Amino acid sequence: MNNPTLNIMDPAMGNGAKTLRRVIVCAGTGCVANGAYKVIEAFKSQIAAAGINITTEFKAEEHQHDLRLNKSGCQGFCQMGPLVTILPDGILYNKVRVEDVAEIVSQTLVGGKVLDRLLYVDPATKKHCNGINDIPFYQRQQRFVLKECGTIDPEDVHEYIHHGGYMAAKKAFLKMSPEQIVQEILKSGLRGRGGGGFPTGRKWEAARIQKNAKKYVICNADEGDPGAFMNRSVMEGNPHSVLEGLMIAARAIGADETLIYVRTEYPFAVARMKRAVEDAQKMGFLGDNVFGSGQKLNCEVMEGAGAFVCGEETAMIASIEGQRGMPRPKPPFPAQSGLWGKPTIINNVETLAHVVRIINQGADTFRKLGSTASPGTKTFALTGHVANTGLIEVPFGTTLREVVLNIGGGITDRHGKVKADGFKAVQIGGPSGGCLTKDHLDLPLDYDSLRSVGAMVGSGGLVAMNQKTCMVNIARFFMDFTQRESCGKCVLCREGTRQMLSMLDDIIEGRATGETLVLLEKLAIAVQKGSLCGLGKTAPNPVLSTLRYFRHEYDAHVFHKYCPTGQCKALAKPSIDATKCKGCTACAKKCPVGAISGERKKPHVIDQAKCIKCGACADTCKFEAVVGV
Amino acid sequence: MRNQTKPECRGRKFVKVFTILDKYGRKPSRLVPILQAVQEEYRYLPEEVLTYVAMALDVSPARVFGVATFYSHFAIEPKGKHLIRLCDGTACHVKDSVPILDAIRKRLGLDEKHKTTPDMLFTVETVACLGACGLAPVVVVDDQVHGQMTPESGVKLIEDVMAKEQAQ
Numbered sequence: 165m166n167n168p169t170l171n172i173m174d175p176a177m178g179n180g181a182k183t184l185r186r187v188i189v190c191a192g193t194g195c196v197a198n199g200a201y202k203v204i205e206a207f208k209s210q211i212a213a214a215g216i217n218i219t220t221e222f223k224a225e226e227h228q229h230d231l232r233l234n235k236s237g238c239q240g241f242c243q244m245g246p247l248v249t250i251l252p253d254g255i256l257y258n259k260v261r262v263e264d265v266a267e268i269v270s271q272t273l274v275g276g277k278v279l280d281r282l283l284y285v286d287p288a289t290k291k292h293c294n295g296i297n298d299i300p301f302y303q304r305q306q307r308f309v310l311k312e313c314g315t316i317d318p319e320d321v322h323e324y325i326h327h328g329g330y331m332a333a334k335k336a337f338l339k340m341s342p343e344q345i346v347q348e349i350l351k352s353g354l355r356g357r358g359g360g361g362f363p364t365g366r367k368w369e370a371a372r373i374q375k376n377a378k379k380y381v382i383c384n385a386d387e388g389d390p391g392a393f394m395n396r397s398v399m400e401g402n403p404h405s406v407l408e409g410l411m412i413a414a415r416a417i418g419a420d421e422t423l424i425y426v427r428t429e430y431p432f433a434v435a436r437m438k439r440a441v442e443d444a445q446k447m448g449f450l451g452d453n454v455f456g457s458g459q460k461l462n463c464e465v466m467e468g469a470g471a472f473v474c475g476e477e478t479a480m481i482a483s484i485e486g487q488r489g490m491p492r493p494k495p496p497f498p499a500q501s502g503l504w505g506k507p508t509i510i511n512n513v514e515t516l517a518h519v520v521r522i523i524n525q526g527a528d529t530f531r532k533l534g535s536t537a538s539p540g541t542k543t544f545a546l547t548g549h550v551a552n553t554g555l556i557e558v559p560f561g562t563t564l565r566e567v568v569l570n571i572g573g574g575i576t577d578r579h580g581k582v583k584a585d586g587f588k589a590v591q592i593g594g595p596s597g598g599c600l601t602k603d604h605l606d607l608p609l610d611y612d613s614l615r616s617v618g619a620m621v622g623s624g625g626l627v628a629m630n631q632k633t634c635m636v637n638i639a640r641f642f643m644d645f646t647q648r649e650s651c652g653k654c655v656l657c658r659e660g661t662r663q664m665l666s667m668l669d670d671i672i673e674g675r676a677t678g679e680t681l682v683l684l685e686k687l688a689i690a691v692q693k694g695s696l697c698g699l700g701k702t703a704p705n706p707v708l709s710t711l712r713y714f715r716h717e718y719d720a721h722v723f724h725k726y727c728p729t730g731q732c733k734a735l736a737k738p739s740i741d742a743t744k745c746k747g748c749t750a751c752a753k754k755c756p757v758g759a760i761s762g763e764r765k766k767p768h769v770i771d772q773a774k775c776i777k778c779g780a781c782a783d784t785c786k787f788e789a790v791v792g793v
Numbered sequence: 794m795r796n797q798t799k800p801e802c803r804g805r806k807f808v809k810v811f812t813i814l815d816k817y818g819r820k821p822s823r824l825v826p827i828l829q830a831v832q833e834e835y836r837y838l839p840e841e842v843l844t845y846v847a848m849a850l851d852v853s854p855a856r857v858f859g860v861a862t863f864y865s866h867f868a869i870e871p872k873g874k875h876l877i878r879l880c881d882g883t884a885c886h887v888k889d890s891v892p893i894l895d896a897i898r899k900r901l902g903l904d905e906k907h908k909t910t911p912d913m914l915f916t917v918e919t920v921a922c923l924g925a926c927g928l929a930p931v932v933v934v935d936d937q938v939h940g941q942m943t944p945e946s947g948v949k950l951i952e953d954v955m956a957k958e959q960a961q
Contacts, residue, residue, distance in 0.1 A: 469829065627883045
């Protein structure tokens with residue numbers, strides 16, 4: 165090759181070995197939806213056409229090729245996809261289309277030039293960012309679980325091994341006793357990342373001390389929280405890390421059978437986990453003689469069938485046993501009597517991925533980040549009205565302000581523009597969680613501080629909401645969800661959530677009275693107390709937390725029959741703010757029923773009798789003069 | 794007993810079910826994956842197949858129907874040729890997924906109760922979350938994910954499918 169840009173030396177390798185140029189295309193769910201696979205195919209043909217010696221496979225000793233093209237799992241910056249990373253240059257191109265590929269190949273790969281038009285532009289500084297080291301979204305994160313997601317090929321076990329993969333499992337099987345493993349996890353203070361935050365080490369110890377020849381470990385990958393996709397991304401991006409964690413857990417409690425229960429709504433995650441298990445079997449990491457230790461270990465991937473309640477441990481066990489996914493009372497805890505009545509531990513995807521790091525680097529290193537009671541990092545799915553939606557990982561104790569306003573890049577309006585005063589609330593923890601307001605912006609995010617304000621970490625879904633979001637409507641949305649997902653076992657959960665939903669319907673449709681609010685709150689507490697599992701116990705949380713922090717919105721709906729944001733159509737009262745209206749006539753022209761009148765350059769008015777509350781006027785107005793719709 | 798006496802296979806329809814049952818060792822504990830495989834084959838769970846599965850597994854039909862109706866992934870009514878799934882997870886919801894659903898339903902003359910068009914061409918469903926929250930709001934047409942939708946672009950997706958159907 166005469167091309168100088170293709171012979172970049174990697175300083176880390178030192179000995180003058182040629183570093184393989186790499187083109188990595190993100191193939192997470194988001195990027196695939198935007199055409200990532202077509203981009204990969206285009207790269208394959210265009211790179212070969214440019215005469216560059218290309219490979220798509222990872223081989224540690226490979227030096228005959230000039231460039232390696234591979235797909236990666238979700239890199240977290242989904243809305244900018246498809247993402248293309250070029251290494252070792254460190255360039256990150258976003259929103260790459262098939263049409264852009266030829267130019268990337270000729271200009272960047274051959275010519276060594278950076279294409280500004282495909283770079284991320286920081287909305288705050290308008291600066292073009294070359295790669296992840298310049299983009300605030302990535303810069304402000306500390307990625308451990310997600311570290312390899314985005315560089316390694318999730319379907320290549322050799323690459324995972326090259327990055328130190330399976331070292332922790334090997335150590336656990338050959339050099340550590342089950343007691344030592346459990347002690348290390350206890351020392352690390354690792355708490356379950358699936359929601360409850362129960363200390364992982366204690367769960368393992370409870371199962372380890374059981375005298376039973378048969379034990380099971382289940383990986384809970386039934387990420388049902390709507391608006392969250394942390395586990396999906398880890399499984400899509402680094403499935404072997406989950407499997408390795410699962411193996412360590414099995415060694416710690418003395419299990420020889422493991423199972424990964426994945427949501428069926430995640431087809432890529434299912435496929436990649438299955439592939440990871442197959443590859444691990446071929447490598448002899450799973451099977452009758454794990455790492456030559458003489459121990460047996462099997463793993464199976466099972467798909468869920470779309471029931472939120474199956475994320476609950478005992479419901480998941482019922483589902484695996486071929487029953488309806490209904491929870492049962494605890495104790496006995498699954499660690500004592502779980503799947504088929506045998507000691508069973510169930511850990512979340514992210515928890516298992518952390519285990520690998522703790523065994524590799526030690527509990528002390530793990531504890532260096534995060535707070536004393538909530539050590540380590542946590543992934544969050546940041547979505548809703550923020551400039552940068554995506555997957556992030558930050559140490560526990562990071563403030564909400566840092567996450568939403570700095571990493572998230574601020575709150576956006578309905579047109580996607582960042583608004584300095586747009587922040588209204590953040591919903592954290594999904595249907596079991598609560599809302600946080602402006603007053604909580606400096607609250608450190610960890611298990612205990614969130615619980616103290618009536619919310620919870622949950623699995624890590626963070627949905628940001630702007631001023632145009634009706635909080636009563638959000639409470640209704642979650643109640644509708646839990647009402648549908650209630651398995652029906654406990655009367656208070658089954659009937660109570662249904663009644664709560666109809667009360668919320670009364671509120672948003674203008675039929676409620678002051679009594680409705682009193683009853684709603686009473687019933688919420690009854691449902692919390694009268695339900696067996698986490699679903700029912702936490703189902704009223706969104707209602708209680710919005711009642712606590714946004715009481716005035718409920719009051720407006722109930723007593724004034726008015727929805728301040730105009731989202732509840734029955735109670736929307738669109739009007740034009742005369743001080744803001746410039747009389748441009750745009751809204752009058754757009755109104756489908758001719759309800760808006762007014763002279764040119766003078767404030768317009770809406771005829772309430774004609775208005776159908778469609779909101780077209782508000783969408784059209786450039787001066788934000790239309791309010792209440 | 795159940796592993797020895799294979800129930801008589803009435804008609805061609807059950808041949809596939811037979812293979813599926815064998816693949817899972819005719820174990821009642823594998824009911825969920827069995828039903829998933831059956832649904833993959835028939836696109837829904839016909840009543841007579843469910844009864845047949847119950848018989849083959851030596852469990853009561855009520856148990857099989859109980860499981861089939863418990864999980865939202867299972868359909869006991871036939872679905873249309875094209876499956877339109879609209880995500881109504883939190884992220885999609887706050888980004889106005891409901892007007893998209895309304896627009897698509899209106900275009901196809903469907904509502905909350907009527908999910909499949911009379912010509913069996915379209916079924917419109919909502920799902921809780923597809924995990925593609927970064928692209929919210931999301932519409933999935935036959936496993937193809939479309940992000941950042943609007944009511945207009947949602948209807949256009951439907952019309953594109955219709956146009957393709959008519960061309961055939």
